[in-house]
Amino acid sequence: MGRYLSIFLTFTRACLVRDMTFRTNFVIECLTSLGWMSMNLAFYLLVFQFTPEIGKGTGWTREPFFAFVATGLIINSIVQALFMPSAEELTEMVRTGGLDAVLVQPLDAQFLLSMHRVDFSSFANGLVGAGLLGWAVMRMDHAPPAAAWLLYPLLILCGVAILYSLVIMLAAATILLGRNQSLYDFWFYITNFSRYPAEIYAGPWGGLLRALCTFVIPILLVVNVPARVITQPLEGRGWALVGLAVGAALLALVVSRLVFQAALVKYRSASS
Amino acid sequence: MHNSHGGPASTDAVIEVEGLAKSYRVFDKPEGLRASLKALVHRPSRVVEALKGVSLTVGRGEFVALLGPNGAGKTTFLKLLSGIITPSRGTARVLGHVPWERADDFRRRFALVMGQRNQLWWDLPAAESFRLHREIYRIEPARFERTRDELVDLLGVRKLVLQPVRDLSLGERMKLELVAALLHEPEVLFLDEPTIGLDVVAQHALHRFLAHVQAERKMTIVLTTHYMKDVAALCRRAIVITGGSILYDGSLDQIVDRFTTHKIVTLDLDEAPDREEFARLGFPCEIRGPQVTLRIDRQRIADVLPEILRGRQVRDVSVEDVPLEEIVAELFRSGGTAAPREPAGAGA
Amino acid sequence: MSRAVTTPRFPGLRAWFTMLVICLEERLAYRGDFILGTAMRFLPIVTQVFLWTAVFAATTRTDIAGYSRTDIVAYYLLTMVTRAFSSMPGLSGGIARSVRDGSIKKYLVQPVDYVSFLLAARIAHKLVYYVVAVVPFAAVFFLCRGYFPSAPDAATIAAFLLALLLSFLLGFFLEATLGMLGFWFLEVSSIIFAYMLVQYLLSGHMFPLDMLAGVPTGLAGVSVADVVRWLPFEYTAYFPAAVWLGKIRGAELARALAIEAGWVVAMAVACRVAWWRGTRRYSAFGG
Numbered sequence: 001m002g003r004y005l006s007i008f009l010t011f012t013r014a015c016l017v018r019d020m021t022f023r024t025n026f027v028i029e030c031l032t033s034l035g036w037m038s039m040n041l042a043f044y045l046l047v048f049q050f051t052p053e054i055g056k057g058t059g060w061t062r063e064p065f066f067a068f069v070a071t072g073l074i075i076n077s078i079v080q081a082l083f084m085p086s087a088e089e090l091t092e093m094v095r096t097g098g099l100d101a102v103l104v105q106p107l108d109a110q111f112l113l114s115m116h117r118v119d120f121s122s123f124a125n126g127l128v129g130a131g132l133l134g135w136a137v138m139r140m141d142h143a144p145p146a147a148a149w150l151l152y153p154l155l156i157l158c159g160v161a162i163l164y165s166l167v168i169m170l171a172a173a174t175i176l177l178g179r180n181q182s183l184y185d186f187w188f189y190i191t192n193f194s195r196y197p198a199e200i201y202a203g204p205w206g207g208l209l210r211a212l213c214t215f216v217i218p219i220l221l222v223v224n225v226p227a228r229v230i231t232q233p234l235e236g237r238g239w240a241l242v243g244l245a246v247g248a249a250l251l252a253l254v255v256s257r258l259v260f261q262a263a264l265v266k267y268r269s270a271s272s
Numbered sequence: 273m274h275n276s277h278g279g280p281a282s283t284d285a286v287i288e289v290e291g292l293a294k295s296y297r298v299f300d301k302p303e304g305l306r307a308s309l310k311a312l313v314h315r316p317s318r319v320v321e322a323l324k325g326v327s328l329t330v331g332r333g334e335f336v337a338l339l340g341p342n343g344a345g346k347t348t349f350l351k352l353l354s355g356i357i358t359p360s361r362g363t364a365r366v367l368g369h370v371p372w373e374r375a376d377d378f379r380r381r382f383a384l385v386m387g388q389r390n391q392l393w394w395d396l397p398a399a400e401s402f403r404l405h406r407e408i409y410r411i412e413p414a415r416f417e418r419t420r421d422e423l424v425d426l427l428g429v430r431k432l433v434l435q436p437v438r439d440l441s442l443g444e445r446m447k448l449e450l451v452a453a454l455l456h457e458p459e460v461l462f463l464d465e466p467t468i469g470l471d472v473v474a475q476h477a478l479h480r481f482l483a484h485v486q487a488e489r490k491m492t493i494v495l496t497t498h499y500m501k502d503v504a505a506l507c508r509r510a511i512v513i514t515g516g517s518i519l520y521d522g523s524l525d526q527i528v529d530r531f532t533t534h535k536i537v538t539l540d541l542d543e544a545p546d547r548e549e550f551a552r553l554g555f556p557c558e559i560r561g562p563q564v565t566l567r568i569d570r571q572r573i574a575d576v577l578p579e580i581l582r583g584r585q586v587r588d589v590s591v592e593d594v595p596l597e598e599i600v601a602e603l604f605r606s607g608g609t610a611a612p613r614e615p616a617g618a619g620a
Numbered sequence: 621m622s623r624a625v626t627t628p629r630f631p632g633l634r635a636w637f638t639m640l641v642i643c644l645e646e647r648l649a650y651r652g653d654f655i656l657g658t659a660m661r662f663l664p665i666v667t668q669v670f671l672w673t674a675v676f677a678a679t680t681r682t683d684i685a686g687y688s689r690t691d692i693v694a695y696y697l698l699t700m701v702t703r704a705f706s707s708m709p710g711l712s713g714g715i716a717r718s719v720r721d722g723s724i725k726k727y728l729v730q731p732v733d734y735v736s737f738l739l740a741a742r743i744a745h746k747l748v749y750y751v752v753a754v755v756p757f758a759a760v761f762f763l764c765r766g767y768f769p770s771a772p773d774a775a776t777i778a779a780f781l782l783a784l785l786l787s788f789l790l791g792f793f794l795e796a797t798l799g800m801l802g803f804w805f806l807e808v809s810s811i812i813f814a815y816m817l818v819q820y821l822l823s824g825h826m827f828p829l830d831m832l833a834g835v836p837t838g839l840a841g842v843s844v845a846d847v848v849r850w851l852p853f854e855y856t857a858y859f860p861a862a863v864w865l866g867k868i869r870g871a872e873l874a875r876a877l878a879i880e881a882g883w884v885v886a887m888a889v890a891c892r893v894a895w896w897r898g899t900r901r902y903s904a905f906g907g
Binding site: 003006007011013021022096098100103105109265267268 | 296351354356357358374376377378380382383384386389391393395396400403404407408409410436
């Protein structure tokens with residue numbers, strides 16, 4: 001375990017050195033991701049010009065909703081910073097045979113493939129997210145209890161774990177298929193569902209979608225559960241969701257690991 | 273290097289391969305609109321046998337060359353031995369491990385270097401990649417430093433270690449790749465086309481280095497290559513693969529003995545040779561200026577040569593084997609139909 | 621030499637047809653990716669539909685900026701159609717890349733005009749796209765037919781089609797010009813990204829731009845929507861959709877079409893000038 005930590009730190013160090021060599025690029029990346037985010041925030045502000053709440057009686061008024069958005073920013077920035085760059089590179093590695101070099105090293109391939117790249121500029125959004133969270137929580141009608149503050153980081157981790165598992169599954173698909181541009185689009189479109197409170201998926205179709213995205217691909221648990229814990233009083237239903245999120249995260253990690261291992265056995269390697 | 277004539281080392285076997293085969297299913301991409309439409313319903317596919325049951329043994333400290341044309345199965349073979357891919361049939365043991373089980377204990381004891389595939393961090397100095405390597409292979413710091421210094425000095429790349437890899441030439445990069453691969457002092461080294469794209473000077477430097485470390489550390493090396501020069505300089509044992517099967521396994525010298533029926537006789541004459549006269553001798557001949565090249569049956573050379581020399585003003589004469597490149601190229605072309613003079617595969 | 625290079629020569633019909641067939645084959649080879657990709661592009665709309673439904677559920681209004689709940693759904697679906705015309709995936713990036721890696725050279729020596737060639741290729745590309753994409757589009761529009769008001773009159777449909785056609789040309793020349801900045805800047809990807817950002821917000825891809833009518837710019841009596849009207853972006857998503865929904869009519873419609881046509885001409889000229897000056901610079905400094 002200690003070895004893996006020190007390897008991870010070596011990766012982190014190298015990526016930091018690299019980012020600092022191309023400082024301009026790094027600044028531009030920070031700015032663009034901040035720009036993208038502020039555009040979305042502007043859109044939500046616009047929406048609240050026309051309504052006091054999203055979904056009648058859901059409790060997602062302006063401040064809680066922005067706490068929700070902030071939670072999403074934090075989780076996504078962690079995933080974007082730690083896992084997405086590596087996963088994106090994997091497609092290239094499978095195409096060019098770079099994966100071969102990984103497989104001969106005495107190290108867990110999943111670890112190496114999902115951690116070898118860290119994108120520091122993505123943390124910018126997370127910092128803004130943390131600030132936004134603070135602002136929103138302070139302006140809310142009720143202050144979150146201490147238990148909520150303790151659960152919140154844990155649930156953030158669960159959200160990250162669920163998204164990470166999804167990335168790993170897609171990585172496994174990349175290894176099996178050799179190429180998969182639309183699978184990464186798939187990631188984008190699927191996680192899109194996690195961007196809004198689960199309550200908006202109302203009606204029979206909404207209910208079906210909500211069930212699918214909770215129990216099959218547990219994408220709705222990613223942001224919703226921590227955001228709910230921090231913005232709404234913890235009662236029976238809230239606790240059930242917490243349990244569900246933790247369970248889903250653990251299960252997702254195990255399943256994605258198995259799928260990934262199976263994909264490595266089937267790996268064909270690019271002909272050189 | 274301790275065994276006398278290239279054949280399998282008598283000590284312990286490091287690589288044991290038995291009936292190893294790998295086949296792929298490939299999907300044909302049909303050409304033409306009509307065929308593309310048809311492919312919507314049924315995608316034509318076929319099975320390609322990259323390796324068709326290969327058996328061999330390599331002893332500790334051997335330096336073996338794998339020769340073969342493109343697509344012969346050399347790289348597939350190396351990938352199987354490195355555990356990158358899983359075979360369709362057959363067994364293999366490298367250092368006592370089944371490679372595709374990818375045990376850490378196994379992976380710590382060998383290295384794979386692929387020419388033109390960069391394994392070092394592109395934007396950073398190689399020193400950073402070395403540091404990562406130390407972590408991954410759990411190399412003890414003192415030992416790491418000693419090995420690293422020794423290797424960079426041998427290759428004369430000490431100054432390059434601190435430059436970003438992207439600023440280096442291909443040859444310099446290859447040297448650093450080799451350093452990285454050898455940092456954990458592997459017992460077995462697989463080299464896939466290590467000198468591809470390198471100029472003659474860089475090739476030579478790499479050869480000298482490989483020969484040196486191999487002798488020094490009693491490493492077992494398997495090398496695939498296109499360049500005969502690599503082979504002639506380094507390996508005593510050559511394995512020729514074509515179409516996924518072993519065509520020849522033995523010493524390099526014996527390839528010549530076994531697969532050629534001719535020697536090449538070159539005469540330097542004082543005056544322009546008479547084409548008619550040489551043609552009458554009945555050997556394939558080529559005339560360039562005052563120089564005549566004849567391909568003469570090996571067994572008859574002793575009888576024929578005096579006859580040719582008699583009565584001619586010969587400035588110089590040489591009798592040579594057919595160049596290795598040509599023999600192997602001929603082997604590749606014939607794909608095994610060029611009948612060896614003795615059964616192939618027999619030990620030295 | 622420069623004369624031969626810059627004489628616009630549209631590829632012959634035969635060459636163009638070959639290009640069309642190759643495009644189609646390529647699509648069919650990767651049909652799985654393609655159909656999946658097209659279908660998935662509707663997914664973000666699903667969340668938008670639910671979001672706006674939730675917004676309307678919580679507010680007492682019956683319309684937002686003139687859009688009823690069903691109007692908004694119809695609007696998002698229609699912007700998908702507009703985007704199918706105006707978006708040019710890979711165009712600017714491709715041009716910039718071929719400048720950077722030097723493969724642009726071959727267009728300097730071949731007897732074909734690069735811009736015309738790109739346009740022809742893009743038309744072929746789009747036509748093939750429509751042939752295959754019509755299936756998922758038709759399915760979605762049929763399922764969502766309840767969201768649409770009754771079909772507009774013939775004149776509106778004609779204006780809609782004209783707006784779509786112009787949006788294709790506008791999208792093409794905008795992105796081609798953007799790609800040609802590669803002659804001047806080594807790394808245009810961040811410029812392209814910044815453009816995408818602005819375009820995403822101001823094209824109406826995110827929400828009907830009428831909602832900006834209430835957002836002041838700071839100038840007396842001028843809203844953000846008033847400014848956006850004069851920019852090219854809204855013509856690549858919002859405008860044709862708004863025309864179909866009858867949000868823009870009469871003199872206002874004519875004026876907007878004129879602005880759109882004006883932008884097409886302006887960008888076509890800009891693209892041509894960028895190509896002339898860019899190639900001149902390129903041949904002067906070498907690649």
